[in-house]
Amino acid sequence: MRRVNYVINGGPEVLFVEDVPTPVPGLGELLVRCEAVGVTLPAVRRVREGPEPIPLGGEIAGVVEALGPGVRGFVPGERVTGMCVAHAYAERALLAENRASRVPEHADSVDAVALVRSGLVARQACSSGLIGQGESVLITAAASAVGAMAVQLARAHGATVVAAVGSVPDKRAFLRTLGAETVVGYDEPTWGEPVDVVLEGAGGELVGKAVRALGRGGRLVTFAARPGAISSHELMTRGASATGFRMGSPPKPALHACWRDELWDWHREGRLRTRVHEQIPLAEAARAHEVIESRTNLGKVVLVVD
Incomplete structure (x- = not known):
């Protein structure tokens, strides 16, 4: 089978396609014939920045082909999705049963x-921000896959949304179709402040600016993979708070299952739309990484396996 791999850190050019044997599922694992693989910014950064090459993980979706010992909740032929921790960019991948969920018939x-x-991350961010009806919410990295979900979910909570992005002209229309009332660039002097809640997904130096956009009693929720400094003085003078989270740590399987069902229900009803920037063949994974690094994507970048 074909698999995308890399052996040295660097840009998209270090990715290559190799032929390897089909993996055998171990204890509690599913062998999945992949149909789609999600490309994420953390994975792209891991390839470029290291600290050393590790097997590429990511979201996968496809059809169960075989079961490892101890698997009881799935059968071959079912379509599933889940977070694959290693060698996700492949025609077939191993997925732990406790990370897998079924894909409904309508999708x-x-x-x-x-x-x-992306929906679970956005749902956790909205929950952590305690968004209330009529509040204002600033969302950074708003045109990313998570950001696009967060804009829609914040609107569903009855909030007014300010979307912050790196380049405005090519993203304004996209974000307004999702429900953002205002779209601002990172380099603009103001971000619609004061706001009640900031959902911060960009990280780095933008975290400080996000804190300064908070109003009295505001709440900052950070979930960016790239760290950024938060001034305790800025929080204190605003009577504001800051929190962060990492999906799956600590594990919340029952809550995430409930949220996942909610996301699928809203998707079926048309209240929550998936936004895919481009579907790219698996063998062109390097191009997918180029799109992510260029920050031009509007929504999710997906590798497709034929």
């Missing part, structure tokens, strides 16, 4: 990798 594998993981 396909591309929908699954565009909705579930």
Whole structure:
């Protein structure tokens, strides 16, 4: 089977396609014939920045082909999705049963990798921010896969949304179709402040600016993979608070299952739309990484396996 791999850190050019034997599922694992693989910014950064090459993980969706010992909740032929921790960029991948969930009949594998993981992160961010009806919410990295979900979910909570992005002209229309009332660039002097809640997904130096956009009693929720400094003085003078989270740590399987069902229900009803920037063949994974690094994507970048 074909698999995308790398042996040295660097840009997209270090990725290559190799032929390897089909993996055998171990204890509690599913062998999945992949149909779609989600490409994420953390994975792209891991390839470029290291600290050393590790097997590429990511969201996968496809059809169960075989079961490892101890698997009781799935059968071959079912379509599933989940976070694969290693060698996700492949025609077939191993997925732990406790990370897998079924894809409903109304959806396909591309929908699954565009909705579930990004939707769960956005749902956790909205929950952590305690968003109330009529409040204002600033969302950074708003045109990313998670950001697109967060804009829609914040609107569903009855909030007014300010979307912050790196380049405004090509993203304004996209974000307004999702429900953002205002779209601002990172380099603009103001971000619609004061706001009640900031959902911060960009990280780095933008975290400080996000804190300064908070109003009295505001709440900052950070979930960016790239760290940024938060001034305790800025929080104190605003009577504001800051919190952060990492999906799956600590594990919340029952809560995430409830949220996942909610996301699929809203998707079926048309209240939550998946936004896919481009579907790219598996063998062109390097191009997918180029799109992510260029920060031009509007929604999810998906590798498709034929």
